[in-house]
Amino acid sequence: MLEILKNPNFDFLGKTKYFLALSALIILGGLGFMLGTGMYLGAGARGYGVEFSGGTQLIIKFEKTPEIDRIRSAVAEATIQTYDAPAKNQVIVRLAAADETNLDEAANRAKAAIAASYPENRIIESSAEIVGPTVGADLRQKAVQLTVWGLVFQLLYITWRFGGAIWGAAATLAVFHDVLVALAFLAFFNYEITLNVIAALLTLVGYSVNDTIVIFDRARENLKLKKKDPLEKILNDSLNQTLTRTLISNGTTFLAVLGLFLFGGEVLRGFGFTMVIGILAGTYSTIYIASPIVVWWQKRQAGRVPSA
Amino acid sequence: MDSLTTNPFLLWLAISVAVGALAWTFLRNELRTRAILYSSFLVACFVSMWPLQEKLKLGLDLKGGMHLILKVVTDDALRATVSDGVSLASSELGRAGMPGAKVMGADIDTFTVEGIEPARAKDARTTLKDFFLSTEWNLNETPAGFSLKLTDPYKRVLKEQTVQESIRTLERRVNVLGVAEPVITAHGSTGDQILIQLPGVTDVVRAKDMIKRTAQLSLKLVENEASTREMLLAPGQTEPPPTMEIVTGAGSEPGTRAFYLVRKEAVITGRDLKNARPSISPETGLPDIQFSLTPTGAQKFGQATGDNVGRRLAVILDGTVESAPVINSRITDSGVIQGTFSQEEADTLAKVLRAGALPATLSFLQEQTVGASLGRDSIRSGVLASAAGMGFITLFMLFYYRLSGVNAVVALSANLLILLGAMAYAGATLTLPGIAGIILTVGVGVDTNVLVFERIREELRSGKTVKTAVNNGFDRVWITILDTHATALIAAAFLFQFGTGAVRGFAITLVWGLVANVFASYFVSKFLFEWVLGERKADTLSI
Numbered sequence: 001m002l003e004i005l006k007n008p009n010f011d012f013l014g015k016t017k018y019f020l021a022l023s024a025l026i027i028l029g030g031l032g033f034m035l036g037t038g039m040y041l042g043a044g045a046r047g048y049g050v051e052f053s054g055g056t057q058l059i060i061k062f063e064k065t066p067e068i069d070r071i072r073s074a075v076a077e078a079t080i081q082t083y084d085a086p087a088k089n090q091v092i093v094r095l096a097a098a099d100e101t102n103l104d105e106a107a108n109r110a111k112a113a114i115a116a117s118y119p120e121n122r123i124i125e126s127s128a129e130i131v132g133p134t135v136g137a138d139l140r141q142k143a144v145q146l147t148v149w150g151l152v153f154q155l156l157y158i159t160w161r162f163g164g165a166i167w168g169a170a171a172t173l174a175v176f177h178d179v180l181v182a183l184a185f186l187a188f189f190n191y192e193i194t195l196n197v198i199a200a201l202l203t204l205v206g207y208s209v210n211d212t213i214v215i216f217d218r219a220r221e222n223l224k225l226k227k228k229d230p231l232e233k234i235l236n237d238s239l240n241q242t243l244t245r246t247l248i249s250n251g252t253t254f255l256a257v258l259g260l261f262l263f264g265g266e267v268l269r270g271f272g273f274t275m276v277i278g279i280l281a282g283t284y285s286t287i288y289i290a291s292p293i294v295v296w297w298q299k300r301q302a303g304r305v306p307s308a
Numbered sequence: 309m310d311s312l313t314t315n316p317f318l319l320w321l322a323i324s325v326a327v328g329a330l331a332w333t334f335l336r337n338e339l340r341t342r343a344i345l346y347s348s349f350l351v352a353c354f355v356s357m358w359p360l361q362e363k364l365k366l367g368l369d370l371k372g373g374m375h376l377i378l379k380v381v382t383d384d385a386l387r388a389t390v391s392d393g394v395s396l397a398s399s400e401l402g403r404a405g406m407p408g409a410k411v412m413g414a415d416i417d418t419f420t421v422e423g424i425e426p427a428r429a430k431d432a433r434t435t436l437k438d439f440f441l442s443t444e445w446n447l448n449e450t451p452a453g454f455s456l457k458l459t460d461p462y463k464r465v466l467k468e469q470t471v472q473e474s475i476r477t478l479e480r481r482v483n484v485l486g487v488a489e490p491v492i493t494a495h496g497s498t499g500d501q502i503l504i505q506l507p508g509v510t511d512v513v514r515a516k517d518m519i520k521r522t523a524q525l526s527l528k529l530v531e532n533e534a535s536t537r538e539m540l541l542a543p544g545q546t547e548p549p550p551t552m553e554i555v556t557g558a559g560s561e562p563g564t565r566a567f568y569l570v571r572k573e574a575v576i577t578g579r580d581l582k583n584a585r586p587s588i589s590p591e592t593g594l595p596d597i598q599f600s601l602t603p604t605g606a607q608k609f610g611q612a613t614g615d616n617v618g619r620r621l622a623v624i625l626d627g628t629v630e631s632a633p634v635i636n637s638r639i640t641d642s643g644v645i646q647g648t649f650s651q652e653e654a655d656t657l658a659k660v661l662r663a664g665a666l667p668a669t670l671s672f673l674q675e676q677t678v679g680a681s682l683g684r685d686s687i688r689s690g691v692l693a694s695a696a697g698m699g700f701i702t703l704f705m706l707f708y709y710r711l712s713g714v715n716a717v718v719a720l721s722a723n724l725l726i727l728l729g730a731m732a733y734a735g736a737t738l739t740l741p742g743i744a745g746i747i748l749t750v751g752v753g754v755d756t757n758v759l760v761f762e763r764i765r766e767e768l769r770s771g772k773t774v775k776t777a778v779n780n781g782f783d784r785v786w787i788t789i790l791d792t793h794a795t796a797l798i799a800a801a802f803l804f805q806f807g808t809g810a811v812r813g814f815a816i817t818l819v820w821g822l823v824a825n826v827f828a829s830y831f832v833s834k835f836l837f838e839w840v841l842g843e844r845k846a847d848t849l850s851i
Contacts, residue, residue: 001851002707002708002710003765061679088685103672103674104516104672104675125681126677127676127677128675129675129677130672130674131673135674138496142806146803146806149802150798150801150802150803154798154799157794157795157798198806198811199806199811202802202803203799203814206795206796206800209792209795209796209799210752210792210796213788213791213792213795214759217787241766245755245762248708248758249751249754249755252751252754253751255701256748256750257697257747259693259694259697263692264690265689265690267686267689268690268693268740268741271744272744
């Protein structure tokens with residue numbers, strides 16, 4: 001039998017406060033960074049993909065290596081960058097908000113201008129994403145609503161299954177932590193929030209709850225077996241008992257999404273990045289956020305009702 | 309029964325249940341029954357998904373193509389209804405002996421009637437009540453006369469009809485493009501949006517022109533009608549003569565389709581039309597459309613119909629023959645289009661003729677086009693990333709769990725087989741995030757195996773026999789698997805609500821993957837253990 005760890009017995013819950021401090025640092029740092037740089041937060045925030053902010057995004061594939069400066073001079077009002085691997089001769093052109101009365105006008109004008117000023121380098125193919133302001137605003141609202149409802153239903157489910165709101169609340173707070181940490185890192189590394197990133201965040205919500213449930217389930221089982229042990233010890237034992245599983249399962253999934261991040265191409269990069277951070281955060285939060293909350297709550301209740 | 313014969317998946321499912329029941333009756337052996345049941349189910353999945361390239365639909369992000377969200381300006385329909393009301397009211401009041409009545413549009417959903425002599429107010433009211441149903445119009449008295457306002461339920465009906473009619477018109481236009489599996493549906497929660505997906509369309513400009521263009525009505529002289537294209541051609545010819553063309557559409561017999569050989573040059577087109585409105589034919593009692601022509605149109609039409617009495621004239625809308633009535637006499641400034649219309653169709657056709665080809669203006673809210681080679685790039689990277697992830701997981705499981713790792717790999721393969729089979733069966737679309745969803749499914753599948761295997765190891769360490777350890781391992785972990793999958797399904801269900809496009813594709817793979825996983829990584833894996841350990845007395849387990 002090949003084993004990573006033999007009878008692990010770490011004192012996870014004894015060092016909670018250091019890790020809480022670390023989480024607070026990342027989350028507050030992230031929020032501060034977002035406000036300071038105007039990303040994601042506040043009115044007129046930047047950092048949203050075209051599907052949320054509205055606007056025009058063109059991906060143009062040229063015959064030969066494109067000279068960014070020449071394209072820039074053809075369409076002055078646009079941001080232009082190389083897209084994907086340089087050998088693919090692709091550039092991404094972003095234009096400000098699209099006009100709903102004539103949605104593709106800006107895109108066509110930009111394409112025509114590039115083709116006219118750059119005749120020796122033919123455009124082979126182009127992709128376009130043009131989003132009017134209505135759809136963008138709708139989608140933003142929907143994303144927030146769906147995430148919140150998803151969390152509420154998970155909270156209800158866990159509360160029902162574990163017979164106590166504190167388990168559900170702890171798992172949900174851990175999920176909030178993970179989403180905020182993922183957002184902080186997305187901001188630090190200057191990622192755009194696209195639909196794919198939202199999909200990754202929602203997946204992360206499911207994944208993080210998953211991880212917490214595995215350990216809570218074990219604690220539920222241990223609570224029945226060892227009624228005398230304090231909850232803190234039971235949770236710590238449960239964390240140790242499931243530690244190998246945590247390492248293997250989360251480790252393999254982590255490597256799979258790392259593969260997505262590294263080899264998944266430009267479209268999946270944001271998704272991969274969010275999942276990479278999210279799986280790390282989800283594993284960490286089960287141990288250092290969800291479990292301590294349950295212990296803390298139980299101690300508080302015990303303090304209030306000493307005879308229990 | 310029909311779906312059983314046409315659907316290989318359902319057929320196989322039925323067969324596998326039948327085979328399982330037979331096996332149970334004759335073998336009285338639970339293990340063998342499960343073996344037969346599981347394997348025939350997996351065969352069903354395989355049949356459903358094979359060949360993969362044909363069975364699995366690729367999303368626009370992988371295949372290339374275009375995706376449009378349009379908004380129907382439903383206010384147009386209200387305006388048109390009010391303007392119909394205005395002309396109906398003034399002509400009916402005139403006929404009732406009140407020619408001095410002033411009828412005019414007051415608002416988008418209201419028109420007013422003024423200038424009625426006080427003595428005739430009661431008559432006017434009766435006339436208006438007769439011609440404007442109270443379910444459709446609210447009739448109110450005002451100091452100056454009357455006002456008629458569309459009722460809210462009728463406004464909703466009008467808006468809904470407008471969207472449905474726009475969808476039908478768009479379908480007709482998209483069909484001309486010859487796109488395989490186009491999607492044209494109502495979209496969003498506001499009820500006035502239409503989603504169009506045209507997979508594989510490369511000529512974006514032409515496609516958009518086709519969708520956006522207005523009024524394509526023409527009336528052309530019919531030379532011949534037949535049930536096939538070949539019957540209209542001269543012997544040995546593949547094309548009609550240069551001055552002729554062949555169009556399809558409704559045949560002379562109701563409910564049939566026919567081919568028409570028509571003169572290429574149109575007698576008149578939509579531009580020659582001044583007005584059109586639905587009415588009821590006094591002879592047949594069927595709904596028809598009365599139209600009036602501009603002076604130049606009337607001149608052209610009078611000439612052509614006068615010269616061709618007795619011949620047929622095809623009414624061609626957006627390239628499709630709507631009807632081909634016989635010219636009974638010379639028609640100058642106004643005429644009637646007769647066909648097999650329902651009242652609703654006649655209403656719409658009249659609106660279409662008046663406004664262009666669509667009952668209401670469309671505005672574009674969102675447009676996405678993906679070039680085919682960009683799509684191919686995406687598939688390549690997605691498949692590469694998946695293969696890398698799966699290869700790594702397979703190697704790790706074999707290395708770490710030895711023979712039990714083989715069990716996990718078999719379970720994972722079964723998982724993928726079920727996932728792809730179910731997706732092919734349900735006609736689900738695979739998108740790039742969907743590929744990512746498959747990788748996550750593999751991750752969750754491995755988690756199930758790991759949970760079970762680690763539990764079995766624990767049991768073995770505490771000195772249980774191999775069989776007990778395996779049984780306990782699976783039993784204890786069942787609750788956890790149930791809870792983790794249920795919460796993940798909750799998250800996936802909300803993702804699915806995100807509407808169309810790539811994210812929905814991701815949610816679909818996630819949902820199917822989770823379901824497949826419970827079957828494969830729990831039940832199939834459990835069966836494999838029991839089957840291997842079943843006959844002999846095992847002292848050790850390779851785990």
